Amino acid sequence: MSCLDDFAQYPPEWCPGCGNFDLLDCLKQALCDLGLQPHEIINVIGIGQASKLGFSLKCNMFDGLHGRALPVVLGIKMANPAVKVIATSGDGCFYAEGGNHFIHNLRRNLDVAILASDNRVYGLTKGQASPTSASDFKTKVHIEGVGALPLNPAALALVSGATFVARTFTGAKAEATELIKKALLHRGAAVIDIMSPCVSFNKVNTFAWFRQRAKPIGPDHDVTDLHAALKLAFHDDEHIPTGVLYQTRRPVFGDHLTVMQGESIVQRTLRFTPDRVRPLFKDFY
Amino acid sequence: MSCLDDFAQYPPEWCPGCGNFDLLDCLKQALCDLGLQPHEIINVIGIGQASKLGFSLKCNMFDGLHGRALPVVLGIKMANPAVKVIATSGDGCFYAEGGNHFIHNLRRNLDVAILASDNRVYGLTKGQASPTSASDFKTKVHIEGVGALPLNPAALALVSGATFVARTFTGAKAEATELIKKALLHRGAAVIDIMSPCVSFNKVNTFAWFRQRAKPIGPDHDVTDLHAALKLAFHDDEHIPTGVLYQTRRPVFGDHLTVMQGESIVQRTLRFTPDRVRPLFKDFY
Amino acid sequence: MADLNIIIAGAAGQGVQSAGEILGKTLLRLGFYVYATQDYQSRVRGGHNFMRIRFGDRPLIAQVRHSNYLLALNEESLRLHLPDLDPQGLALCMTDDQGAVDDPRIRALADEVGPRSARGEKFVGVKLLSLLFTALGFGPATLSGAVQAEMGKRLKPELLQANLEAIAAVAAVVAKGDVHPLPFGPDPSEPRMLVSGNDAISLGMVAGGVGVYASYPMTPASSIMESLAAFGPRVGVAVEQTEDEIAALNLAIGAAYAGARAAAGSSGAGMCLMSEAMGLAGITETPVVIIDGQRPGPAVGMATRTEQSDLLFLVHASQGEFPRAILAPADHADGFYLAAEAFNLAERWHIPVFLMDDQAYADALRSVPEFDVSRVKIDRGPLAPEPETPQVLRRYEVTESGVSPRAYPALSKWIVCCDSHEHDEYGRLTDNLQNRDRQNHKRMKKLDGIAAEFPGPEIVGDPDGTLLLCWGSTVGPVLEALEQLRGRGHRLGVAIFRHLFPVNAPKVQAALSPAKRLITIEMNYRGQLGQLLRMEAGIATHGHIGKTDGRGFTVEDVVARVEPLLGGAS
Amino acid sequence: MADLNIIIAGAAGQGVQSAGEILGKTLLRLGFYVYATQDYQSRVRGGHNFMRIRFGDRPLIAQVRHSNYLLALNEESLRLHLPDLDPQGLALCMTDDQGAVDDPRIRALADEVGPRSARGEKFVGVKLLSLLFTALGFGPATLSGAVQAEMGKRLKPELLQANLEAIAAVAAVVAKGDVHPLPFGPDPSEPRMLVSGNDAISLGMVAGGVGVYASYPMTPASSIMESLAAFGPRVGVAVEQTEDEIAALNLAIGAAYAGARAAAGSSGAGMCLMSEAMGLAGITETPVVIIDGQRPGPAVGMATRTEQSDLLFLVHASQGEFPRAILAPADHADGFYLAAEAFNLAERWHIPVFLMDDQAYADALRSVPEFDVSRVKIDRGPLAPEPETPQVLRRYEVTESGVSPRAYPALSKWIVCCDSHEHDEYGRLTDNLQNRDRQNHKRMKKLDGIAAEFPGPEIVGDPDGTLLLCWGSTVGPVLEALEQLRGRGHRLGVAIFRHLFPVNAPKVQAALSPAKRLITIEMNYRGQLGQLLRMEAGIATHGHIGKTDGRGFTVEDVVARVEPLLGGAS
Ligand SMILES: Cc1ncc(C[n+]2csc(CCOP(=O)(O)OP(=O)(O)O)c2C)c(N)n1
Ligand SMILES: Cc1ncc(C[n+]2csc(CCOP(=O)(O)OP(=O)(O)O)c2C)c(N)n1
Ligand code: SF4
Ligand code: SF4
Ligand SMILES: [Mg+2]
Numbered sequence A, B: 001m002s003c004l005d006d007f008a009q010y011p012p013e014w015c016p017g018c019g020n021f022d023l024l025d026c027l028k029q030a031l032c033d034l035g036l037q038p039h040e041i042i043n044v045i046g047i048g049q050a051s052k053l054g055f056s057l058k059c060n061m062f063d064g065l066h067g068r069a070l071p072v073v074l075g076i077k078m079a080n081p082a083v084k085v086i087a088t089s090g091d092g093c094f095y096a097e098g099g100n101h102f103i104h105n106l107r108r109n110l111d112v113a114i115l116a117s118d119n120r121v122y123g124l125t126k127g128q129a130s131p132t133s134a135s136d137f138k139t140k141v142h143i144e145g146v147g148a149l150p151l152n153p154a155a156l157a158l159v160s161g162a163t164f165v166a167r168t169f170t171g172a173k174a175e176a177t178e179l180i181k182k183a184l185l186h187r188g189a190a191v192i193d194i195m196s197p198c199v200s201f202n203k204v205n206t207f208a209w210f211r212q213r214a215k216p217i218g219p220d221h222d223v224t225d226l227h228a229a230l231k232l233a234f235h236d237d238e239h240i241p242t243g244v245l246y247q248t249r250r251p252v253f254g255d256h257l258t259v260m261q262g263e264s265i266v267q268r269t270l271r272f273t274p275d276r277v278r279p280l281f282k283d284f285y
Numbered sequence C, D: 001m002a003d004l005n006i007i008i009a010g011a012a013g014q015g016v017q018s019a020g021e022i023l024g025k026t027l028l029r030l031g032f033y034v035y036a037t038q039d040y041q042s043r044v045r046g047g048h049n050f051m052r053i054r055f056g057d058r059p060l061i062a063q064v065r066h067s068n069y070l071l072a073l074n075e076e077s078l079r080l081h082l083p084d085l086d087p088q089g090l091a092l093c094m095t096d097d098q099g100a101v102d103d104p105r106i107r108a109l110a111d112e113v114g115p116r117s118a119r120g121e122k123f124v125g126v127k128l129l130s131l132l133f134t135a136l137g138f139g140p141a142t143l144s145g146a147v148q149a150e151m152g153k154r155l156k157p158e159l160l161q162a163n164l165e166a167i168a169a170v171a172a173v174v175a176k177g178d179v180h181p182l183p184f185g186p187d188p189s190e191p192r193m194l195v196s197g198n199d200a201i202s203l204g205m206v207a208g209g210v211g212v213y214a215s216y217p218m219t220p221a222s223s224i225m226e227s228l229a230a231f232g233p234r235v236g237v238a239v240e241q242t243e244d245e246i247a248a249l250n251l252a253i254g255a256a257y258a259g260a261r262a263a264a265g266s267s268g269a270g271m272c273l274m275s276e277a278m279g280l281a282g283i284t285e286t287p288v289v290i291i292d293g294q295r296p297g298p299a300v301g302m303a304t305r306t307e308q309s310d311l312l313f314l315v316h317a318s319q320g321e322f323p324r325a326i327l328a329p330a331d332h333a334d335g336f337y338l339a340a341e342a343f344n345l346a347e348r349w350h351i352p353v354f355l356m357d358d359q360a361y362a363d364a365l366r367s368v369p370e371f372d373v374s375r376v377k378i379d380r381g382p383l384a385p386e387p388e389t390p391q392v393l394r395r396y397e398v399t400e401s402g403v404s405p406r407a408y409p410a411l412s413k414w415i416v417c418c419d420s421h422e423h424d425e426y427g428r429l430t431d432n433l434q435n436r437d438r439q440n441h442k443r444m445k446k447l448d449g450i451a452a453e454f455p456g457p458e459i460v461g462d463p464d465g466t467l468l469l470c471w472g473s474t475v476g477p478v479l480e481a482l483e484q485l486r487g488r489g490h491r492l493g494v495a496i497f498r499h500l501f502p503v504n505a506p507k508v509q510a511a512l513s514p515a516k517r518l519i520t521i522e523m524n525y526r527g528q529l530g531q532l533l534r535m536e537a538g539i540a541t542h543g544h545i546g547k548t549d550g551r552g553f554t555v556e557d558v559v560a561r562v563e564p565l566l567g568g569a570s
C-alpha cells in the first residue's frame, strides 16, 4: 500500500472541479514526503467546504466549530507540544468568524501549519461573500456588491506575527505541495493562503483567473524582510505573487513557560496523583 | 457656561494620575473646538477603565459589552448615517475581545472615530496583560512573562483598511486634541492609538516611559503612503512616532447602498406604514 | 377533499429544487392549493435531495410520506422512494437512470426523445416534468408556459427553444393509459401566493417596519437575510452580513438604540454567540427582534435538517434575569403576522423578542391567500415628549408597567444614555443596593404585563380527551392527523402554542384543564414545551412524542405515533 | 459558643484588604475560627470597600451584619457602618477621618502618635489594627509578629521598622477601659488553613489533576486563573489567558481531546461566549470542566457583586440537547472536593461539567482543616485498549451506558476522530436518520446514568416542617439562621443542593416529601432552583426568598426574611 493510500479516508464530496481536491492531493503528498504517519499527526478543522477535507484525510482529526479551529490547536499544543498539528479551513472560517483567533495565535507564534483554502466566497452556505471577496463581488446578500475592502490574509498574518507566511494556488500543485512541506517543517505559526477556485459560487475568481495572476516570487526576494513581504502581500490584482513571503524565527508558544518544558502535560496526567496538591497547602497557613 | 462645562457629566473615578483624565480633557476640548453639541453626537463605549470616560462626558451614550463597541456603532450608522459617532475604550476591549470587529469595521471603512486608550494592561480587572503588553511583561497570570508578540495597533489598523491612523500620548495633550479633531473630521474609519499610563498596574509603561519615547513624526512623512506608514508603525520601542501615520479617502460604509442614501432609516421608520410590503407580494404569485 | 403528492428526487446540483419550484408555481397558478417541503444535504453537488410537492382542492398544511408520483433524477432516488409510492402511482425517470431497478410503476424515458439540442443532464428535469404534466392531464402547453414565465428571461433563446421542443416531444410519447384526469379540481376562488416559511417571516418583517437586519450566513436562517437583501432597495431595509453573529446582534441593538426597527437572525450556534448581547438588550431595554431558525444540535449538528430543541435555551439564554418574549409561528400566515407583531412587542416593552422557526417550516412552501396588511398595526411604544433644552433623558424611569419612555438619540434634544451595567434612572452606572432592586424589579415585572397580554394556546378538536401540545412546524402535520384520528372515532384535540414565553399561566391552565391527558409532540428529545409548562405553570404532562432524526413530521408519522397511545376509539 | 465581628472599611486603595488579610491570618494562627467576606466596588481608587472579619471558638460559615469593632479608614466608613455597630462596640479611626461624626463608641487616634517615620495614609491600617489588637487583649507583639511575617520580605527595612514602632506606640495609648478580654478562647485542636472559596476550588482542581486552564479575566472568576498560574510551575498546570472566552473553552476542549484534564472559567458573560463550545464538548463527548463565577446580570451587571442567577441558563445553554452535569459547592470543603470530582465526572461520562460559585463564595475567606487529599480518587474513565496497528477508533461506539472508550491521539496507535456534526461511530459526519437517533440517544441516556449516581439534597434540621431549599453561597447563612430559629422553637430544616443537574428525581422527592412547606432561598429573582425542581422532578415549592441587590445574605437577612413566614413557633 502506498503512503498516499495510508492517508486515504472517505471520498470527498466536493463539486467536480473544486480546488479542494488539489489541496487534498498536495497535503497527502506533503505528509508522505515528510514521512509522517496518520496516527502521529492531528488535523484540526473548522466548518466549511475546505474543512471537509478532514473527512478525506486519514489521521487524528478534531472537527471543531466554525471559526474556532485555532483555539483547539492551542489547547492541544499546551497538552502535547510535540505533536504536529495542522489546521485546515476556509477563508470565512479563519478570517471572518475566526479572525480574532487568527491574529492572536500568530502573536503567540503557535506552532501549527495553517492551511487556509481561500476561494473568496462561502462555499458551504452557498455563495455569500467572504472577507476576501472583492469589493465589487455580488451575491444574493450583497446585491449591490460587497463594498468593504477585501481582507488581505498575508498582510494580516505578517503584522500579526506569523513566522512563516506563504501564498499559493491549488492549480500550482508542485508549489503548493512544497509550501505545505515547508509550513509543516517550520517551527512556529505558519500560514499559507491557498487560493482555491469554487466552481459553483465564485464565477469571478475562477481557475483561469487565478492561473493568469499567480506568479511565483522571484529569487531576489529576502524572506526575512517584513516590509518587503508586506509589499508583496499588497499585490495589485493583476499579479499575485506566490511562494514564501516571509520566514523568521521566534520562540514558539510555550518556550518561555516552565510547565511546558520536558514531559508533556498529557504524559504527566497519565500518572499524576492528588498528592501533588499537598505542597501548596503551606501557603494557606 | 463654557462649552467644556456643557460636556461635563459625573466626576471620573479613575486613580489619581491615570492617563484617562487627560484623554477626557482632550476629547472635550476637541468637541468644543469643533462646535459640536452633546445631543448631536453619540459616544459608544466598551467595558474597561478607559470606557468609563463615557460617564464623565455628557452626550448621547451607549455603553455596550466588553469588546463590542464597534458593531453597535455600525448599527447606529446604518440607522442614522449622519450622526457623528465616537467609540471609546481600552486596548483589551478593542484588540483582544473586540479584535475581530476592529479589523472588519476598518475593512468597511465605518465612519467612526475610534479612541483606543492604550495602557498596555487591563486596568479595570486589576492588572492582567493586554494584547499590547510587552513580551516580557509580568503579571499575576503571566508570572513568567507574556511571551507573545505585542499586538501593533497601528499596523493592524493599516493593513485592515483604516483610512485614518494616528498615534499619540495622553501626556501630549495638544497633539492628542488635534488628532482627535482630525479623527472627528475624517470621513471614514479613524483610529487613534492613544498611549495612556495606568499608574496602578503598569509599572513599566509609565508616564515617564512614554514621555521619553513619544516623538512626533517629522514633516517629510507622506501620510498617503501605506508602506511608509507601516514602517512608522513598526517603531523600535525606544522611539515611538506620534501623529498621523496615514490618511486616505475611500467610500465609507453605506456609500454604495441604495437604502443608505437620502433620508435615514430612522427617519423613514418614523412614518412608515405596513403598506410598504404590498409591492413585494407580486413576486410570490 | 382530495390531493396528490409528488416527489422529485435526485442529487444536489441535478435541479431538484428548480423542477420543484416550477411545478409548485404552476400548480399554484392553476388554482390548486400547494404544500411543498425540501429535504436536502449539506453539499452542493451529489448526495441525495428531494422535494415533496402536494397539491389539492383545499388548504394543505403538512407533508405526507405516501406519494402518487415520483420524479427520480437518478437510480438512488428510485430505490429510496419507490417504497412510498402508491400502488397506482407512477415513477418517472430517464432510461439511463433506471439501472437495475425493476418495478411495473416505472416509466423510463429515453434521452433521445425530443430534439438533439435537448439531450443530457440539463434537460432531465424538464422532460420528467413534461411526463408528469401529461400524466396529470394538464397538457404540454401548461408546462411550456410555466417554463417561459419562470426561466424565459434567464435562458438563452436557443436553450429556451430546446426546452419547449423537448416538452412537446416528451408529452407525445406518454401512453394514454398513464394519463389520469385529476380526481379533483382547482379552487380559483381567490388568488394565492406561494411562500416559504422564511418568505412569510421576511414579508412580515417588512410589514412590521424592519429597517436594519444583521446576520451571518447559517442554514436555515440565511434565506431571510437573502430575501431582505433582495427587498432592501425597494422598501428601505438595510441588510448587513456581519463578520460573526456576535456583531450581528450588537449591530441590531445599535440600530434599535438609534431608532430603527432592527433584527438579527441565525440558527442555534448563532444564538449562542448572540447570547451575551441578548442580556445587553435586556439591561439596556433596547427593543430588538431575534430570529432563530432551528436545526438539530448540539454544535454544528445536522446543518440542513430540522429540530425544535432551542426552546429552553432561549427562555434562559444569557446570564442574569431579564424579560423577553418568544413567539413561534404555527403556519405561514402566523409567520407574517407574528413577525410584524414582534416589533410592536419589542418596542412596547423595550425587550428582546424571539421568533423561533425551524428548517421544516423555513423551507416549506405553501399557497396562502395574500396576507392582510390591514391587520398589521404599528405601535412604537412610549416616547418622551421633546424637552425645551438639551438634557439627559430619564431613560430608566421607574414606572408602573416597567417601561420608561424613550427618545431617539441625535434626533431630539434628549441626551439618551443606555448602560450595560446596572444603572440609575439616567443610565449612570451604579452598584447601589436599593437602586439595583428598583431597576431589576422594574425590568422583571414587565414579564407579568407581557404574559397578561398573551393568549393561551388555541385548541382545535376535542378539548376534553387527549390533547396534543405542539408548536411551530409540528402543528401542521398534527392538525391533519387530528382530522384522520377523530374520523376514526378518537376523542382528540390539539393545543397550539404561538406565544411561548412568558407563559400566561391562568389562560394555559384554563385551556388545558378540560383535557384528560396531555401529550407533547415536538421535534426534540426531552419535550421542552412540556418542561416549560411544568416550570412556568405547574402543568403536568403525561407523555412526550419526540422526533430527533432531523426530518419534519409527516402526517403518517404523527398518526403512527399518536394512535397507539389512544387505545381503542375513545 | 461565641464570636466577634470586625468591619474594616475604607476607599479602594486605602488598604482595607491588606489590613483584613493580616487580621485574618493572625486570628487563624492564634487558633480561632475565621470567616471573612469582601464587599468592594469595581474601581481601583476611591469609592467604598469593606471586609467583615468574624472569628470565634467554633467553625463559622456565614457573615453577620452586627459588628463589634469598626476600623474606619475614612469618614464615609464611619457613617455607613456605625449603625451596625454593637452598643458596646468600638469604632476606631484616625482623628482626621472622624470629621463631623460624633458617637461615644468612636476612638479617634491622632496621626502624631508613633514615630515621625510613621505618619500619613500608609500607616493608617497598621495603627488601627494596633488599636484593635490591644482592645482585644492580644497585645502589640502579636500584631508585630504578624506584620513581620506577612510583610517582612516585601517592605524596606526602614519601613518595617516604622510599622513596628507605630504598633507599639499606638498600643500604649489605648485606654484600659477599652481593653476587654475575649469572651472566648481559641480552639487549637487542629491546624487550619485560611482559604477563599476560589482558593478551595483552585486547590481542588490541582488535586483533581487539572493540566490546562484557560480563561479571560472576569470578576469574580479571575482569582482562579491567578492562583492556578501561581501554582502552575510547581505542580504542572499550564494556564493561558486567551484573547476571549470563546477561545478559552475551545482551548480547554482541545487540551482535553489531547488527553489533559482541562478546564475553562469565567463569569456569566463568559458563559454566553462559551456556550457554543459547550455544545461542542457535548457532541464530541469531550470531558471538560467549566467554572462559572456568578455575579449579577444581565450583561455587565454589577461587576464585583454576587448573584445566583445563571443556574437555568447553564442547565439549558447551547442549542440542541446533550448531557451535562452541574455542581455547586455549599462550603469551602465542597469547593475542594467537588472541583476534584468534576474532572472524574467529566472523564467518566465524557461530558462538560459545570462548577458554579458566586462572588460571595469566591471571595469569602474561611478557616478550614487541611483538605483530606486521600479522599480524592481519580477515575479517568474508559480507555480503548491499544490496537496492534494504527486504525481509526470507534470513538462513538454505541454502548449501554452511552460512554464509548476513548484514546489519546498521537499517544497511541488509535486514530481518534471527533466531530462537531452528527457523526457515525467512527466520527464521520453523516446525516443518516437512524444513525442520528442512535447517537443522540446514546448521548442523552447518559443523563439517566449520571442522575442515578447523584445524591439527593442533604437535609439539616427538621425534615418535616418548613424546609429551606438552597445552594452555593446561600447555604452558610441559612444554616446559621436555622440554628437561631430552631432555638426559638421553629420546626425548620434546610435542604442543601450540591448536585444540581441532572436531578435525581426519586431521591429529591424522597428527601423533600416529609416537609410541610418548601421555600427556596436564593440570590436570584425567580427562584431558579425551585423552577428546576418543578421542571425536572415535578416538585411544587411554596414560596421563594430572593435577594438580588448584589450583596450576599447575612445571617440576620435570612432570619428577617424567614421568620415572618413561620408564624408563631410551630
Ligand atoms: C457559528 C456558525 N456560524 C455559521 C455557520 C454556517 N457556516 C458554515 S461554513 C460557513 C462559511 C463557509 O465559508 P468558508 O469558511 O470560506 O469555507 P468554504 O465553504 O468556502 O470552503 C458558514 C457561514 C456555522 N456552522 N457556525
Ligand atoms: C465578556 C467579558 N469578558 C470580560 C470582562 C471583564 N473585563 C472588563 S474590562 C476588561 C479589560 C479591561 O482592559 P482594557 O480594555 O485594556 O481597559 P482598561 O481598563 O485597561 O482601560 C475585562 C477583561 C467583561 N466585562 N466582559
Ligand atoms: S461549492 Fe465551491 S467550495 Fe464547495 S465543493 Fe463546490 S466548488 Fe468546492
Ligand atoms: S487602574 Fe490604571 S487605568 Fe484604571 S483608573 Fe487606575 S490608573 Fe487608570
Ligand atoms: Mg471560502
Ligand SMILES: [Mg+2]
Pocket: B048, B090, B091, B092, B117, B118, B119, B120, B121, B122, B123, B130
Ligand atoms: Mg487597557
